[in-house]
Amino acid sequence: MTNNTVIGIDLAKASFAVIELGRGGDVKRRKTFRRDGLKRFLAKHEPATVALEACGSAHYWGRWLEEHGHKPALLPPQHVKGYLRGQKNDYNDAQAIAEACLHGAINPVKVKSIEQQDDQAFHAIRRSLKVESTRLVNQMRGLLAEYGLTVPKSVSAFRRRVPELLEDAENGLSTRFRMLLNRQWRRLQASLEEQAWYDEQVQQQAKEDGTCRRLTGVPGVGPVVASAIKSWMGDGQQFRRGRDASAALGLVPKQYSTGGKQSLYGITKRGDAYLRSLVVHGARAVVRTAKNKQDALSQWALAVEARRGHNRAVVAVANKIIRMAWVIVARQEHYRSVEKRILAGA
Structure with a gap:
C-alpha cells in the first residue's frame, strides 16, 4: 500500500x-x-x-x-x-x-500503455470490418436465394459472382433489386479495400517490430496472431510464468473439486476470446500439418493427438504457444531457445 x-x-x-x-x-x-x-x-x-x-x-x-x-x-x-x-x-x-x-487477495490488472491500447483498437476495427463484410455477403446471398439464384459461401466467390448477375439480363432480377445489389457490391468493395490497408499494416509491423518478429518464429503464429499477442500481453511482466499467461487466456481445464475428489472439464475460456480463437486456429494448423514435420513441437502434438484425440491436442498446442510466447515477450528470447524447455515441462 x-x-x-x-x-x-x-x-x-x-x-x-x-x-x-x-x-x-x-x-x-x-x-x-x-x-x-x-x-x-x-x-x-x-x-x-x-x-x-x-x-x-x-x-x-x-x-x-x-x-x-x-x-x-x-x-x-x-x-x-x-x-x-x-x-x-x-x-x-x-x-x-x-x-x-x-x-489484497486479488491480483490487479496491469495498466495498459497507449501503444497497447492503440494495438487493441487496431484489431477491434479490423475484426469489425471482417464481420461486416461477412454479414453483408450472407445477407445478399439470402436475398438472392429468394430470386432463385445461388451464390457460394465465400467472400471471394461472391465477388466473382455478383458482376455476372448484374450483367445477366435474363436471370429474372428486377431493375430495383439490381440497383440494391450494385450498391451493396460497392459497399463490400470499399470494406475489402479498407481491410487490405489493415492487413498491410499488420505485415509491416511483423517486419519492423522486434517482438512480433520473434513471435512469428513460433509455429502457428503469423503476423496477425503475433500482433494480437503483443497487444494483449504487453511486456509480459504481469505474469510470473507462461502457465499464468495461458490460464489468463482460458486455455487450461475448468476444475471442480470437493471432498478430495478432483474433476477436470473443458477449458475455462477466460480472458480475451478474440485472441484465444486466433491462437486455437493457429494451433489447429500446427496439428494438421504435424505429420509432415519432424520438429519437436509437431512430434509432441502427434503424440498428444494419438493419446487424447484431435481437439484436445489442438488446445494443448495452443496452451504451449502462449507459454512460449510469454518467454519470448517477457525474457526477449527466440523460439528455438525456448521450444525444448517448454516441451520438457509438458
Whole structure:
C-alpha cells in the first residue's frame, strides 16, 4: 500500500461514486464527483492506492493516477462482485471495490500503455470490418436465394459472382433489386479495400517490430496472431510464468473439486476470446500439418493427438504457444531457445 488510505471508485461516464477507507476498513469519505471534480480531488489528495474495476476507461484512469503520484489497482470485475453487500448501487459498488483492494487477495490488472491500447483498437476495427463484410455477403446471398439464384459461401466467390448477375439480363432480377445489389457490391468493395490497408499494416509491423518478429518464429503464429499477442500481453511482466499467461487466456481445464475428489472439464475460456480463437486456429494448423514435420513441437502434438484425440491436442498446442510466447515477450528470447524447455515441462 502507498499509505493508510484506499480509495474505491465506481467508474462511469459522468458521475463517479467514491469511497475512501482507512487501513481498518472504516469509511473516511463517501462522495459523488463529476469528472472534473474527481480529477481536482485526486490531484490534491496525498498519494494513495486507488482501486478501480478493470472496465471501460479504467486504463486511461490508471495512467492518469500514476502521473499524479497515486498507485492504481485495476481489479477484475468478476472477482470484485463477491465483496458486494446489500443492494447494488454506486456507493455499494465503490465500497466493494475498495474492500477487495484492501483485502489484497486479488491480483490487479496491469495498466495498459497507449501503444497497447492503440494495438487493441487496431484489431477491434479490423475484426469489425471482417464481420461486416461477412454479414453483408450472407445477407445478399439470402436475398438472392429468394430470386432463385445461388451464390457460394465465400467472400471471394461472391465477388466473382455478383458482376455476372448484374450483367445477366435474363436471370429474372428486377431493375430495383439490381440497383440494391450494385450498391451493396460497392459497399463490400470499399470494406475489402479498407481491410487490405489493415492487413498491410499488420505485415509491416511483423517486419519492423522486434517482438512480433520473434513471435512469428513460433509455429502457428503469423503476423496477425503475433500482433494480437503483443497487444494483449504487453511486456509480459504481469505474469510470473507462461502457465499464468495461458490460464489468463482460458486455455487450461475448468476444475471442480470437493471432498478430495478432483474433476477436470473443458477449458475455462477466460480472458480475451478474440485472441484465444486466433491462437486455437493457429494451433489447429500446427496439428494438421504435424505429420509432415519432424520438429519437436509437431512430434509432441502427434503424440498428444494419438493419446487424447484431435481437439484436445489442438488446445494443448495452443496452451504451449502462449507459454512460449510469454518467454519470448517477457525474457526477449527466440523460439528455438525456448521450444525444448517448454516441451520438457509438458
